[in-house]
Amino acid sequence: MKRMSKKTLLLAGAGHAHIGLLRRLSADRSKNNASNALIDTDIHLISEQPHTLYSGMLPGWMAGHYQLDEISIDTKSLCLRAGVRFIQQSIINITAASNTVETSGNERFDYDVLSLNTGADTDLRGLSQAYDDMSNDTRDDMSNDVIAIRPLSTFTLQWQQILADARQSEQYRLAVVGAGAAATELVMAAQVALQKINNNHQVTLVCGENLLSGFVPSFRQRVIKQLHRHSITIIEARATAYRDGKLSTSNDSFPVDAVIAATGVRGAAWTVSTDLETVDNGFVAVNSQQQSVSHPNVFAVGDVATRVDQYVAHSGVHAVHGGAIEAGNILAYLQSKMLTEYQPKTHTLYLLSCGDKYAIGSWGSVSLQGRWVWYLKRQIDKRFVTSCAA
Ligand SMILES: Cc1cc2nc3c(=O)[nH]c(=O)nc-3n(C[C@H](O)[C@H](O)[C@H](O)COP(=O)(O)OP(=O)(O)OC[C@H]3O[C@@H](n4cnc5c(N)ncnc54)[C@H](O)[C@@H]3O)c2cc1C
Secondary structure, X not given: OOOOOOEEEEEEOOOHHHHHHHHHHHHHHHOOOOOHHHOOEEXXXXXXXXXXXXXXXXXXXXXXXXXXXXXXXXXXXXXHHHOOEEEEOOEEEEEHHHOEEEEOOOOEEEOOXXXXXXXXXXOOHHHOOOHHHOOHHHHXXXXXXXXXXXXXXXXXXXXXXXXXXXXXXXXXXXXXXXXXHHHHHHHHHHHHHHHHHOXXXXXXXXXXXXXXXXXXXXXXXXXXXXXXXXXXXXXXXXXXXXEOOEEEEOOOEEEOOEEEEOOOEEOOHHHHHOOOOEEOOOEEEEOOOOEEOOOOOEEEOHHHEEEOOOOXXXXXXXXXXXXXXXXXXXXXXXXXXXXXXXXXXXXXXXXXXXXXXOEEXXXXXXXXXXXXXXXXXXXXXXXXXXXXXX
């Protein structure tokens, strides 16, 4: 009897969804319970780094509550346990018409089914109104000056440099630009860390007029009170440029030693040259089954993708829950079975850390705060990271 040739499932990026899929494959493997869909399938995962940093614990690391290895997931070992080949490379293009992924190592990888979970880039456009018209060299200059929160691995090195500079300074001034939950967590973690070095150091949040606009008013008020408790300066103007040690806003300009941008996400750089259908400046357009609207053998989930049928926020929560559905759909697709829709829950639990082992929680219209909320967050976060090592 003629044996069918093996299929290739390529996992691009090691974001939340693929970590979840690897855990599932690893658990199935240890129970000798591999899905029939995968018996004749080779699985490869391409990611830039052998470790994935867990963003939910990053502010806790900045504030000194965790070591870097406590917030890192060893993707390479997880792949080994899951029976997945790990390839450490950066994806620079995807040509869906020929089913190929191109990497910075000048290699091409063919696939039968592709799953994208590469996250997104920090949106720096607001920091220079002319960002899209700039040459790549000028953009590089600007991104050397402004410290983007993504990729997290680069950010962790830059944060350590900030701490080193602050130790040499009498009065270090840091600005965090952004208006979302991540920006408020970062600014409080930064203030706690810098003031541990010297009380004269000061962090400023530059947030425009819409601080935490997606959250209920009670949660927003709680966060603003915590920002005041930490004596963080809040500037409700838009940051427009950072040049020669001065941060300009729509109202003013002032000197700072460093600027961190936590300004939301834009489509990943590699999407510029792909033939996959994208929306909103480079997010891979997917349907309710997390399947590319232009190429059915391509699935995408998390920050890299945008749902075309309904609004789903780019967040870790949807990367995890959407990822679980997407993983099932990949297996179903390989067996020509029916796909399932990802239906996001109306409310999700959000736990926001306030720098000093204190946190605020929100669930729908309910919000609460306290040290116990921080310990709850720590327990949930640690359980997630340690379960990836089991
Ligand atoms: C400080 C901070 C705190 C946050 N806290 C929360 C929170 O509490 N709750 C919440 O829901 N959301 C939170 N978020 C948002 C959350 O981090 C993102 O929405 C989430 O990480 C998106 O997950 P993802 O799986 O799409 O991709 P990511 O987590 O971004 O992972 C992408 C992966 O792909 C790899 N990769 C990227 N590009 C390439 C490439 N070209 N080639 C190969 N590999 C590549 C990366 O190295 C990484 O491993 C926070 C964000 C920040 C910055």
